[in-house]
Amino acid sequence: MTDAPYQSSSGSQPRIVIVGAGFAGLEVAKTLGKAGIAATVIDRRNHHLFQPLLYQVATADISATDIAEPIRKILKRQKSIQVIFGEVTSIDPQRKLVHLSEGSDFPYDILVLAPGSRASYFGHDEWATVAPGLKTLEDARTIRSRLLWAFEQAERSTDPEEQRRLMTFIVIGGGPTGVELAGSIAELALHTLAQEFRNIEPKKTRIMLVEAGPRLLAGFSPKVSDYAKRALERLGVEVSLGKAVEKIMADHVVIAGESIPAGLTVWAAGVSASPLTANLGVGRDRMGRVEVAPTLQVIGCPDVYALGDIARFTDDKGNLLPGLAQVAKQQGQHFGEALVKKLQTGTELPPFVYRSRGNTAIIGRHAGVFEAGETTLKGWFAWVAWAFIHVYLLVGFQHRVQVSLQWLWRYLTYDRGARLISSEQLPQLPHGRADRADLSRPE
């Protein structure tokens, strides 16, 4: 028995609960597990999701199962780690309890919060049903089904105006997700679907990328932004900068006063942190993040730590860290190791220091951007760098091989292997336009 601050009320081992098995939570669990320290991981999915490739599921490039790995499988050998498939609804920091949706509670001595973020519609939650975000596999399947369905409906239509509407896709948000999604939709239309329809010409598909700010990829340097814009325009994507979206309806979008009929609108404009921190009694910023100390402890909550997208972390140069997979992963690794050391030797938690491995995004299959410090790669080399980084980061060995093979195949053939329309993601089986307002978005 020691007098360490983390001593549990129930025994010598503190009860550690990790909420979320994304990039951050999973690293914490792995590190604790390797040291034989007991912890419970709770996630509302049974799988860890490799979110950076989610847009490729949305455009039918790869299958949902390629980027999702069962959490249990990843943590199989870490016998001290318990995995719970359940939805955390709230946290009681006074009684040190995590509440689950079905009514059960999990007590904790140390709480690690890493639930991630979700699409944020800037106060227009009604847009969620007509402009799906891209954060979950359900989102990606919804976009895939509606995208492919729009082409099917256009093929059936005899009204040229309606065909034009159905074949207009609007992506809102010019960050990496929006850029990659717009590029991928363009390649789907230009190459994959090109020969498959008899009444429509998929090459005439109109794809708009709408960004309210002055440039694409605001996290990169301006020359990269310019390059991305030109690369998208070469693929036929219309890039609209400095114009805000005013209204999104099932069949049209209003941008800077202009109404544009559309077959599908996708929301990639903003995210906000999971609302799980609402009861912690601490302030949250505009994006719903809680402020954390350099140790990743939530300021004002001694035994609660926040990692990844929900943490507002300011580095020693005063920069706010962005919501990136590599930030979350490094925080998870750092915190896991620090916690193991503290529990084993009683040392204080050291501060987290972020080391950027570079930013990358791709535009179609021949253009990419990669930026690390002063180094900028553009074009095909950046595409290769992107592919390597993403394949390397994929969790399971099987997925690395499989996703690599699929990419290679697709690269050589412009084939797409996962073009499923799931009737679950559509109101019913294909109907006329009147039904589109009923589209309901799972999640």
Add this chain to the structure above:
Amino acid sequence: MTDAPYQSSSGSQPRIVIVGAGFAGLEVAKTLGKAGIAATVIDRRNHHLFQPLLYQVATADISATDIAEPIRKILKRQKSIQVIFGEVTSIDPQRKLVHLSEGSDFPYDILVLAPGSRASYFGHDEWATVAPGLKTLEDARTIRSRLLWAFEQAERSTDPEEQRRLMTFIVIGGGPTGVELAGSIAELALHTLAQEFRNIEPKKTRIMLVEAGPRLLAGFSPKVSDYAKRALERLGVEVSLGKAVEKIMADHVVIAGESIPAGLTVWAAGVSASPLTANLGVGRDRMGRVEVAPTLQVIGCPDVYALGDIARFTDDKGNLLPGLAQVAKQQGQHFGEALVKKLQTGTELPPFVYRSRGNTAIIGRHAGVFEAGETTLKGWFAWVAWAFIHVYLLVGFQHRVQVSLQWLWRYLTYDRGARLISSEQLPQLPHGRADRADLSRPE
């Protein structure tokens, strides 16, 4: 202009409509397309489904996209073929119209019906919500989600009786689908999940295969049936023969008077033909099939042909052909070629002759059965024969390579790559037992 019987009312080319792009319909479309003859294929899915491997999607061996290929992609080069994604609701043989669900009609001169079959609950349609069948990708995803969810619930439960219930899986029907599914669930529990739980032992999973008839695999010889039973029993599956299911509820099944608590029940006991032939004004047998002449023409309907599972075809020896993929595929090939010849040269349609390529089924990864005429293969060689036949039959080249690689990987590692629980297939996120009665089955 000729006076051929198939002359269209609208011109010299008859309007050919094919309903269903399964094994039969797809072959007809391909053959007509290669001859440059115009035809319209209507399917309520956008994909052709390789149904013989559907059970492997249900047990998380492979991904849904591995066995589904977009119909448009398969028929891409057949420029005379129009593909329509829509649901046929009825047929008007007097006015020669096919009605679609959204209200549109397609006129035909020649109608090829190949819509396939669906699960049949022998008058107990209420069982459909609690015991999903296995005919569509949605079915397979539903079974996969509920199967994996049952283990998750058992892990959370503290009641040993409830854990036993959740870890009891009942497969009803001892044909190839039931045998393959039961074997595959057993391997999932024995190998894949073995090390992944902390509170339950997946090896203690109880799997029952219930067949009302006197033996498994009634389409094979009795010695094969005995072998299959022994092979399943070696995997720990309880095989129950000669006992009928009396009742299926969300949490238990009554078999021959005995109530057995169960975590999931799957229906593989019977199918009936699509009801699309209801308005043709001809009789249908107990399984909903319409009688066809040797030419595959529906007896009593001059311009309507029925292929595959909806056709009751009696061969020249008086045997009724079974509802198998190879029967459907051969009928499609035969009919397509015969129709091309008739349209080009005016010759009469020749009779269809079925040539069995042998029957095959597998039980786990070391046991299989293959029977062709007097030849019977059992064990590992039959497993290899099965694998070869199935890989060969897969429609697209990409899938052949990919599914082969996945199989090999799985064979070597007992890994399962597609263990996704989709929240769409569950009532909501994981809840307690009370919700199970609400499970709704997509279709």
